[in-house]
Amino acid sequence: xxxxxxxxxxxxxxxxxxxxxxxxxxxxxxxxxxxxxxxxxxxxxxxxxxxxxxxxxxxxxxxxxxxxxxxxxxxxxxxxxxxxxxxxxxxxxxxxxxxxxxxxxxxxxxxxxxxxxxxxxxxxxxxxxxxxxxxxxxxxxxxxxxxxxxxxxxxxxxxxxxxxxxxxxxxxxxxxxxxxxxxxxxxxxxxxxxxxxxxxxxxxxxxxxxxxxxxxxxxxxxxxxxxxxxxxxxxxxxxxxxxxxxxxxxxxxxxxxxxxxxxxxxxxxxxxxxxx
Numbered sequence: 001x002x003x004x005x006x007x008x009x010x011x012x013x014x015x016x017x018x019x020x021x022x023x024x025x026x027x028x029x030x031x032x033x034x035x036x037x038x039x040x041x042x043x044x045x046x047x048x049x050x051x052x053x054x055x056x057x058x059x060x061x062x063x064x065x066x067x068x069x070x071x072x073x074x075x076x077x078x079x080x081x082x083x084x085x086x087x088x089x090x091x092x093x094x095x096x097x098x099x100x101x102x103x104x105x106x107x108x109x110x111x112x113x114x115x116x117x118x119x120x121x122x123x124x125x126x127x128x129x130x131x132x133x134x135x136x137x138x139x140x141x142x143x144x145x146x147x148x149x150x151x152x153x154x155x156x157x158x159x160x161x162x163x164x165x166x167x168x169x170x171x172x173x174x175x176x177x178x179x180x181x182x183x184x185x186x187x188x189x190x191x192x193x194x195x196x197x198x199x200x201x202x203x204x205x206x207x208x209x210x211x212x213x214x215x216x217x218x219x220x221x222x223x224x225x226x227x228x229x230x231x232x233x234x235x236x237x238x239x240x241x242x243x244x245x246x247x248x249x250x251x252x253x254x255x256x257x258x259x260x261x262x263x264x265x266x267x268x269x270x271x272x273x274x275x276x
Contacts, residue, residue, distance in 0.1 A: 023058030033107030102134020
């Protein structure tokens with residue numbers, strides 16, 4: 001978790017520095033936000049967090065609001081890989097980020113968030129201007145609900161649409177069944193072979209790359225080469241179906257993607273090495 005947090009801070013610094021280069025006024029980095037929650041307990045209750053920054057955009061940064069450069073915004077930075085980026089483009093902010101951004105907006109207070117998204121795949125960022133839709137009383141309600149769950153030791157029934165982002169609260173992993181000595185030996189042998197296969201696969205990949213570099217094939221060159229023990233054949237990289245796009249087309253056509261799954265038979269094993 002510390003590694004994840006450290007990487008998040010690295011991305012945050014990269015994006016905020018680039019925003020300054022692009023004409024933003026950035027200040028109050030990691031400013032603490034404290035929101036008191038009225039609750040009938042002996043110990044005071046607060047929602048506490050640290051914003052990434054406050055910022056004033058350059059003129060024209062928000063085409064939907066020509067006067068955006070006249071007031072400050074909450075600046076929230078997120079770094080997304082491909083899957084998260086695809087989901088964000090398709091659905092916008094998820095519920096967790098909406099509450100996080102809303103809490104910061106309430107605590108500052110401000111009504112607008114400059115949501116800066118860093119694309120890890122191509123090392124670029126862009127800013128979306130998002131109006132806060134979370135009210136202070138809603139934050140109080142969330143905290144009170146959590147306090148009640150803690151006090152009673154019970155969780156409410158899950159009403160989230162699939163996939164639930166908090167599946168680990170209601171779908172705990174089952175306790176693994178121990179294997180006998182013979183089975184355990186087979187697993188140990190499997191893992192040892194997997195380690196050897198990885199070493200050999202990495203070595204083969206390195207040699208393949210060296211051969212590709214030495215041949216330096218271009219369109220129009222010979223597509224087969226003779227070696228002592230083999231024939232080397234060059235082919236163009238194959239194209240692949242854009243499965244997420246196809247699935248979205250089915251959804252847009254109000255067709256259930258599950259109806260197009262091929263039936264399967266039997267079962268398979270997945271062996272995951274324990275981390276030391």
